[in-house]
Amino acid sequence: MEYMLQIDHVTKTFNPGTVNEKTALRNVTLNLKRGDFATIVGSNGAGKSTLFNAITGAFFTDSGRICLDGEDITFKKEHLRSRDIGHLFQDPLMGTAPHMTIEENMSLAYLKASYHRKSLFSSITKKDKAFFRGKLAQLHMGLEDRMDNPVGLLSGGQRQALTLVMATMVTPKILLLDEHTAALDPATAEKVLDLTKRVVAENHLTCLMVTHNMHQALDVGNRTLMMYNGTIILDKEGEERAHMTVDDLLEQFSIQAGKELDNDRILLSGKVER
């Protein structure tokens, strides 16, 4: 199987038949090869997060098919899909349980590793602890010495780094990053992004990353996608992508998206400076 993720003519409309009707995904088709690391740009409401939620199964799509690693997951339940999917959000608070310790959080994430129900009655072993410690030590944040601390005491950057470790501890088939560095300060964001690149490279992960930073969109990964109004309007990789500049990207956006650019151009280029 060449493709890790196949999204085939997927459409999703929220609140159909009401005044709030909103078609968030229009006939989206996207194929990701094994080891592809694609970045996605697009203005607010373009459908980036909806695309991610369609993949994770937060809702079922109206039409089309989603396949992960050759398996049709279109109607698979969310908690069953999550075994194969790592998902990070912009909000660092989303991925961890604040009142539980680092160790307890990690051991929950590690549940994905075991397919057997009997492990539900196992407690955290010394071996698990050593394994968690090793994973945390790689972050160089000193978290390995605070494994008994409630996660609520950690900073946003630390929590996001921990979430990344938890999402990739059991190698996922696909890693979805939804602006996962946007809420962090520039230095921490840089650190978490470097960490992300390293983790993705080390585990040969297939990855989709939403970003509002045009430089990141072209620098990180091997493929750049642009979404507009529920469709993918641009898809560049290889040579073509290598020669692209931020201005080209914005230019492309204006050609493809047409009139509403002015607002978006301000929005998008505003995020370029860092």
Added chain:
Amino acid sequence: MLQFFTGTQFTTSMELGLLYGLVALALYISFGLLKIADLSTDGCFTLGCAVGASMTVAGHPFLALPAAMAAGIVSGYVTAFLQTRLGVESILAGIIVNTGLYTINFLAMGSSSNLNIFGSDTIFSLAKGVSSAGWYRKLFTLLILLCIVLVICFILHWFLNTTLGLSIRATGDNENMVRASSVNPAFTITVGLCISSSLTALSGALLAQYQKSCDINFGTGQVTIALASLMIGETLVRRGSIFKRTIGVILGSCLYRLIVAIAMKFNMPAEFLKLASALIVTAAIVIPYMREKAAFYRRRMGRGNLTGK
């Protein structure tokens, strides 16, 4: 202040504290961990009481306890099923089950609103015969209850540290994260409510044997009393292992009963108890909130002084 408090009265409040402490433990799971206000508690307590009493009358004092727990599990399962599979609001699910249980309890007592089990063997009456030593006669009830409660605390400590237990604890903390860990929150909520309801029912069954009677209204207000105990307990033990916290909850329940006993000493009519427990719950919730507010005002006033310098 405790001079007029006799040893027997103290022992009795401790016994009641341990006995009702199980309901507080149940609420620790449903309200404290799962963050679900399970209003079926009142009916479930009576259910345990009714099933326990019926079984005891039938001559099975020991079997009465697991039977009551099983009935509690069924009740908890129905409450959970309504909210996780049929989309009923969790509060409403509890109220619905609570209402339905009234009839079930009535039937469980043989279509009667009360049941006397005087003359039947209970776990307490059976244990009484073990020794005739004076101290034993005074303390055996307390000892039995203490053993039961300690065993339950130990089991909970073990269970809530297994991966399933961790998932239950995480469900109230961050449901999203539970789902991301490939566990279905509907499943953790169901298991949590079943365990919590089984403890409530066990408490009811123990009360039936302790009081040698069962009444359809025994459960009324249990949820508020248990909540008061839980709040006191959480103030006593804020941090630490699950075992410490469960012990804290039990201590909270004992302290509550002590407060009630003291209030009775001041000739407070028994009917006033429910109002008193309502006030305690309110105070337990309001005081930490007001403390935060007070800190804010202090700080604001303090800042005024700083700028004045």
